[in-house]
Amino acid sequence: MGPLSGVRIIELVGIGPGPFAGMMMADMGAEVIAVDRKGAASPVELPVDINRRGKRSIALDLKSAEDKEIFFKLCETADAVFEGFRPGVMEKLGLGPDDVLKRNPKIVYGRMTGWGQTGPLAHAAGHDINYISLSGALHGIGPADGPPTVPLNLIGDYGGGAMMLAFGMVCGILEAKNSGKGQAIDVSMVEGSSLMMTLMHSLMASQRWAPMRGVNLLDGGAHFYDTFETKDGKFVSFGAMEPQFMQEFIEKTGLDESWMQNHLNFSKWAELKEELRTLFKTKTQEEWCDFLEGSDACFAPILPFWEAHKHPHNQARNSFTEIDGLMQPAPAPKFSRTEPEVSHGPVEKGADTDAILKELGVI
Template sequence: MTNSLLKGVRVLDLTRLLPGPHATQLLAQMGAEVIKIEDPDGGDYARSLSPALFEQVNRGKASVTLDLRVAEDLAAFKVLVADADVVIESFRPGVMERLGCGYDTLKAINPRLVYAALTGYGQTGPLADAAGHDLNYLALAGVLDQNGTAGGAPAISNVQIADLAGGALTCAVGVLAAVIGARASGQGAFVDAAMLDGSLALQPVAMATLNGLGVTQPRGADMLTGALPNYRVYKCRDGRYLAVGALEPKFFGRLLARVAPPGFGGGRRGASTGGGGSSRQATAGRLGGWRARMRDALADPRRARIATRPLHWGLAALFRTRPRDAWVALLADADACTTPVLTLDEALAQAHVRARGLVEDGAVGCPLRFDGGARAALGAPPALGADNAHWLGRR
């Protein structure tokens, strides 16, 4: 059983591997009927390359095998198109046209059809036909250059930012917008979703720096990549890490009040708890030495790093004095935007994730909640061609 919001929306999914299947599974989680169109000779490459990955992004779908190079199968596909709401594919530009089922051909069959092409570089431009993967799109979008520590090489994330955030999620939003438009007007639309484009659109903070200063900042030196001592990852005594996201002064004040000794980090002289001063006064003193400098530096991360260098060094040394979980316990009720850096297995086991019901049968369920309580789970991923009899009248 799935959520019923998209009940009645039928999606023909010709995508393979990760980005497209992730997008269509999200639609399935919200109630869409997704029919996976696969080549009879092995189907989606992920079935053989990574069966575990295939299971993660193809739950709740049907599987139909068609070889679109064969006239009989192409005709069968067009019969399915006549009653579909969405076709989504991830081939290079021109492949569907060469197979005889490009957008112009399919919309003549079904004028209200939404046709989504999810590719690396889009349908136009000098790179439209180029091959690529997540790493390439992030490299060309300027994202990869910003990932990593100061002075180090660009860091490769195990989260596919371009594939999933820039590609799959952006494409799903485009599909939903076009479906709403088709239901209102009776006319479908072509959705050109490119992972490079979507990755560029994920960078408003870096764009603000570029527009404000005329130049981007090196790795580890922008406002949210290491310039601020109150927005950093700190290594603890046991080699594990604590994430400090105390961006606003009120949160940073609470952090310092809980962890720092009097006068820590270059606060005003005499700003200690001695002489009967209250904890609030002491905290104000600690913050006073850097707050004015920070106000000026917020507009320029180059000045921010220099202005707050004593706090960078002081906090780095301080957090090395205790294990990560000791800091977590000390800060548990401080409301200071501090969290442990967890491994994936630790994240899946934490109480909040369990309470939210995010994990189902070894996979992450729909990340959206709608009124009605618990999420409805999807069924297992389909065997290759499991639904041929139902949809094609053949095995």
């Protein structure tokens, strides 16, 4: 089941992006064993955490000598292990990369933090919003006449953190299979989110990006790449960046051909955007969908995430799945042969402790 079938990964359970990275790999067929902390639930633990789907769980007290040994035994059976604690935490427990690699020289040891393992900020607290501030990503998001807009916690925690960790882990596992040697992977959300800004660096170097917010091609400055309110107070997205796509929109809506002449005329963007705001308010979201959806006008309705599963396109592709009565995103991407699937819903904390201890020969 899935392209990572046969791979065992140990996840030291933390918050948010770590469990999401573990879920991604579990979705792909890896056996992910979540090492949960013994004792009462943390205030940040969610009563329903989809990130825990498809995993097994063992509850350990890593300050206990007995449970440390169990953790080492787990690592001896695994291809990789990862954690998301502040730098030095695992070393203080005697469970850092050097300690684990002594017990399993082939293991890949993933480490994900906001600032990275080194540097003057490495030991400071922070969150997604701080990391994408330092990378430059946050500066480019928001209106020209206002402060940067918080883009949920997707760019730092999940794009620059969890997905970079999952990518780095798979890279490390592949390399270890060739070299027979493990290594540590240092994932910084600052660096991950900075890497995701590569196109903007290219546009700046090509003198196609103004050093300000809300006036550029991809930041809401262009009339043909923005969101618009509809007659019923809902919203749609419009992204007819290329001339041939804008031409399609012009022909369908009956706009004057002068629009094409001004398509890339920066001085006209604000004026044209106002005209589009007026135009999009002439129909409801559903009417615009009937009119434009499926054409090359680069259009889509803006859906609440809790309603996205109802859209016919998402239904046709099985983009969402229902597990234990809960609708949720299905594994992605899709594979033609080793199709991933979710084996079960969120695992309860410590649910597999006895079974795993038996497998390790501890009980």
